[in-house]
Amino acid sequence: MTDSVALDPVDLHILRLLQNDARTTYRDLAAQVGVAPSTCLDRVTRLRRSGVILGHQLRLDPAKLGRGLEALLSVQVRPHRRDLVGPFVERIRALPASLSLFHLTGPDDFLVHVAVAGPADLQRLVLDEFTARREVARVETRLIFQQWECGPLLPPEAGADGARETAADSW
Amino acid sequence: MTDSVALDPVDLHILRLLQNDARTTYRDLAAQVGVAPSTCLDRVTRLRRSGVILGHQLRLDPAKLGRGLEALLSVQVRPHRRDLVGPFVERIRALPASLSLFHLTGPDDFLVHVAVAGPADLQRLVLDEFTARREVARVETRLIFQQWECGPLLPPEAGADGARETAADSW
DNA sequence: CGTGAAAGACGATACTC
DNA sequence: GAGTATCGTCTTTCACG
Numbered sequence: 001m002t003d004s005v006a007l008d009p010v011d012l013h014i015l016r017l018l019q020n021d022a023r024t025t026y027r028d029l030a031a032q033v034g035v036a037p038s039t040c041l042d043r044v045t046r047l048r049r050s051g052v053i054l055g056h057q058l059r060l061d062p063a064k065l066g067r068g069l070e071a072l073l074s075v076q077v078r079p080h081r082r083d084l085v086g087p088f089v090e091r092i093r094a095l096p097a098s099l100s101l102f103h104l105t106g107p108d109d110f111l112v113h114v115a116v117a118g119p120a121d122l123q124r125l126v127l128d129e130f131t132a133r134r135e136v137a138r139v140e141t142r143l144i145f146q147q148w149e150c151g152p153l154l155p156p157e158a159g160a161d162g163a164r165e166t167a168a169d170s171w
Numbered sequence: 172m173t174d175s176v177a178l179d180p181v182d183l184h185i186l187r188l189l190q191n192d193a194r195t196t197y198r199d200l201a202a203q204v205g206v207a208p209s210t211c212l213d214r215v216t217r218l219r220r221s222g223v224i225l226g227h228q229l230r231l232d233p234a235k236l237g238r239g240l241e242a243l244l245s246v247q248v249r250p251h252r253r254d255l256v257g258p259f260v261e262r263i264r265a266l267p268a269s270l271s272l273f274h275l276t277g278p279d280d281f282l283v284h285v286a287v288a289g290p291a292d293l294q295r296l297v298l299d300e301f302t303a304r305r306e307v308a309r310v311e312t313r314l315i316f317q318q319w320e321c322g323p324l325l326p327p328e329a330g331a332d333g334a335r336e337t338a339a340d341s342w
Numbered sequence: 343c344g345t346g347a348a349a350g351a352c353g354a355t356a357c358t359c
Numbered sequence: 360g361a362g363t364a365t366c367g368t369c370t371t372t373c374a375c376g
Contacts, residue, residue, distance in 0.1 A: 004237040015231070022193065022227040025352065036362045041354070052235040056193035059225040060186070066175040066326045072275065072282065089319065098321035104243065106313040111243065117327045142277040148260065150269035155237045156288045198369060207345050212371065345376075352369070359362080 005050050007155060010035060014043055015052075019152040022056050062099075067115035070099075070144040071122055074108035075130060078137035085109075088135055097125050108140065176221050178326060181206060185214055186223070190323035193227050233270075238286035241270075241315040242293055245279035246301060249308035256280075259306055268296050279311065 007015075013033045017024055026044070030037040047053045062070060077088055085103075092101055092112055102111040116122045122141070130139045178186075184204045188195055197215070201208040218224045233241060248259055256274075263272055263283055273282040287293045293312070301310045 003235075004239075005235050007236070015229070018229045019231075022229040026354095027352070037352090038354085038363085039361055042360085045354095050235065051232055054230040054232050057228045057230050058186070058189045058193040059228050060190075060324050061222055061225050062324060064174075064176045064221065064223045065178075065324060067324070068175075072273065093319055093321045096322065096325065096327070099324065100321055101319040102243065103316040103318070104313045105316065106311070108313075115324065121327065140277070142275045142279075145274040145276070147274070148264055148272040150264045150271055151267065153231050153233060153236060153238070153270065153286065154267065156267070156292065196369060197371090208369085209346080209371075209373095210344055213344085343376105345374105347374100348372090350369105350371080352367105354367090355365085357362105357364085359360105 004155075005052055007052070010039075011043055011047065012154060014040060015047070016152050016154065018044075018053075062115040066117055067097075069118050069122060070113070070115045070147070072142045072144060073112040073114060073126065073130065074138075074140040074142070075110040075112060075136055076107070076138040077109045077135050079135075080109055084135040088133070091129075091133075095125070095129055097121070097129075108138075175326075176223055178223070181210075182214055182218060183325060185211060186218070187323050187325065189215075189224075233286040237288055238268075240289050240293060241284070241286045241318070243313045243315060244283040244285060244297065244301065245309075245311040245313070246281040246283060246307055247278070247309040248280045248306050250306075251280055255306040259304070262300075262304075266296070266300055268292070268300075279309075 010033060014029060017029055017032060026037045026040045029040045029044075033040065044053070062068070077085060088110075089101065089103075092098055092110070095114070097114040097116050099113040099115055101113070103109065104111055114122070114125065116125060126139055126141055130136050181204060185200060188200055188203060197208040197211045200211045204211065215224070233239070248256055259281075260272065260274075263269055263281075266285070268285040268287050270284040270286055272284070274280065275282055285293070285296065287296060297310055297312055301307050
């Protein structure tokens with residue numbers, strides 16, 4: 001289930017192109033990769049079935065939707081027990097302001113990425129939805145100035161090596 | 172540019188459906204929304220031009236690509252000057268391990284979401300790409316146990332209200 | 343601004359090497 | 360596993376309401 005999947009250069013090329021534009025047609029894909037369209041379709045189908053491709057997502061601009069202020073909330077849930085954590089997670093996920101939620105190691109248990117209309121909404125969110133809950137011991141709010149998506153996700157060995165295995169040298 | 176865009180119920184319905192599956196055909200979209208396929212195409216084209224829809228992205232499973240370990244790195248860049256911050260951002264974005272990068276308020280200036288093969292790679296990443304740089308004053312590493320994507324992003328007033336304006340009451 | 347039909351393009355399958 | 364041909368379906372355009 002969580003096993004790494006064997007990917008050949010054709011798969012990688014396809015993935016790289018699809019990450020630039022997930023709506024590229026199989027014809028264009030085939031032309032750029034240098035194989036037949038049916039091969040592309042076959043590869044993509046296989047990648048979907050094997051779970052490498054989880055789905056297609058629409059990227060929206062929060063600011064254009066009237067959510068110009070984004071923030072990260074570090075949250076301590078105490079006591080950190082399953083019967084409190086489960087409902088907490090579901091509650092946070094259901095908030096319209098929530099974009100994504102992380103369960104982390106370290107002093108703060110959760111990190112919540114939220115998008116709101118402005119400072120007043122953020123204050124209301126923190127007070128009404130977080131600190132108002134008994135299991136929330138602490139909330140630390142950090143505003144997001146700017147945000148960057150990074151290069152396409154590719155296997156570690158993709159590039160030009162294969163020499164290192166588990167990085168057991170370099171000491 | 173960063174202005175909020177006026178969206179009618181048809182736009183919102185389309186956005187909600189496309190966020191579930193960005194590859195829904197205009198035909199299915201039309202059937203569910205209750206308008207003609209060509210109208211759907213027109214709306215989506217308009218939403219792309221107005222910048223509400225930034226693009227279509229492929230969601231991949233990092234674990235299936237041999238990147239089973241994800242982490243968040245809080246980074247202090249000191250001194251926090253433009254001539255140091257700019258190159259730092261570009262360097263981090265270019266790392267294969269980087270997924271996304273945030274510039275934040277608070278004691279830690281940046282948060283980096285990374286995906287690596289395992290603990291050894293994470294250690295190497297922190298030592299070679301972060302603490303080795305002179306402008307990086309501090310790095311705090313937190314592992315990601317689990318991660319959730321939250322509900323579709325929609326305008327604040329979408330739902331059932333319109334009563335609150337700037338939340339100036341409730342005190 | 344939305345609709346409906348027509349033309350071109352695309353995705354998916356079957357067949358062949 | 361990869362390429363070619365084909366059919367059914369979808370996307371996209373355009374004139375019209």
